[in-house]
Amino acid sequence: MAQDDPVVSAQWLQQHLGQLDIKVLDASWYMPQESRDPWQEYQVAHIPGALFFDIDGIVNRATDLPHMLPSEEAFAAAVSALGINNHDKVVVYDGKGFFSAPRVWWMFRVLGHDKVWVLDGGFPQWQASGFNIASSCPDDAVLKSKAANSAVETAYNGKLANAATFQTEFRPQLFWTLEKVKQxxxxxxxxxxxxxAKGRFDGVMPEPREGVRSGHIPGTKCVPFPEMFDGAQTLLPADELSKKFEQEGILLDHPIVVTCGSGVTACILALVWKSCMLFLDISFETLTLPSSL
Structure with a gap:
């Protein structure tokens, strides 16, 4: 596993699973219309030793907008409750293969933790590889996941949580506000x-959330995230990923900002862009993500 490579394979994780400094997170999340419960699915089947990271719970509780980045204090409290410290290597996966896990990868990065990777192909690839699956959820795992959500709520209620074992360092260059986007x-x-999807981008398909207008930010280009994967929901080779951007007139050596509906699938493009930058030997710090739209 290379430090700069944003993904690891199922084979790599299987070989290193159980090491004390390897922490695995199930960050499954689904669109509202899919009627799937990620917490329930985690309790039925997950990678052995994985803990559940609630994308709907570890958020900014001071706004009604979905999936806004939590404060440094809230994130540190939640990650500490999961038993993760700054020395740990974090591997994140999801139940669709490559969907919501990159969001958590980005959260760790924007808050200062580089030792984080996404499992290429996610839980489906782990299953297809024939590796062991945990079919029961230990009480300790349930308590840690619930404690993480409670820690966020405590932080936003202005109360002191337990001493944090995970320290954050906010990286403003990886985060854009609405005002920056407008400028x-x-x-x-x-x-x-x-x-x-192109239909949502063009405004000919409705947004999945009631009351949200269709269309896109003026001047934006569209690279639908499903085009980043092969049939097994693993990342395409970096040269093919680069071509996807180039075909849309996007200059790979110029800075970009990525966006989506609520800040989840945009992180797929952030991760893909990092892969392209490594392929082309260009600094990844030219990329930012607007998480406050």
Whole structure:
């Protein structure tokens, strides 16, 4: 496993599973219309030793907007409750293969933790590889996952949580606010890339959330996230990924901002862009993600 490579294979994880400094997180999350319960599915089947990371729970509790980045204090409290410290290597996966796990990968990175990877192909690839699956959920795993959510709530209620074992360091260059995006519409200093389906991008398909307008940010280009994978929901080779951006007129050596509906699938493009940057030997710090749209 290379430090800079954003993914690990199921084979790599199987070989290293159980090491004390390897922490595995199930970050499964599904769109509302899918009617799937990730917490329930985790309790039925997950990678042995994995803990559940609740994308709907470890969020900014001071806003009604979905999936807004939590404060440093709240994130540190939640990750500490999961038993993770800054020396640990974190591997994140999800139940669709490559969908919501990159969101948690980005959260760790924007808050200062580089030792984080996404399982290429996720839980489906783990299953297809024939590796062991845990079919029961230990009480300790349930308590830790619930404690993580409670720690976020405690932090936003202005109360002190238990002493954090995980320390954060916010990286503003990986995070854009709505105001920055509005300024960029006029300045056009950054390329903006949308991960949603073309129909949603063009405004001919409705948004999945009631009351949200269709269409896209002016000047944005569309690279739908499903185009990043092969039939097994594993990442395409870096040269093929690069071509996907180039075909849309996106300059790989120029800074980009990625966006989507609520800040989940945009992180897939963030991870893909990092892979492309490694392939082309370009600094990844040219990429940011607007998580406050």
């Amino acid at each position: 960029n519409v006029a300045a056009k200093a950054h390329q903006v890339v949308d991960a949603r």
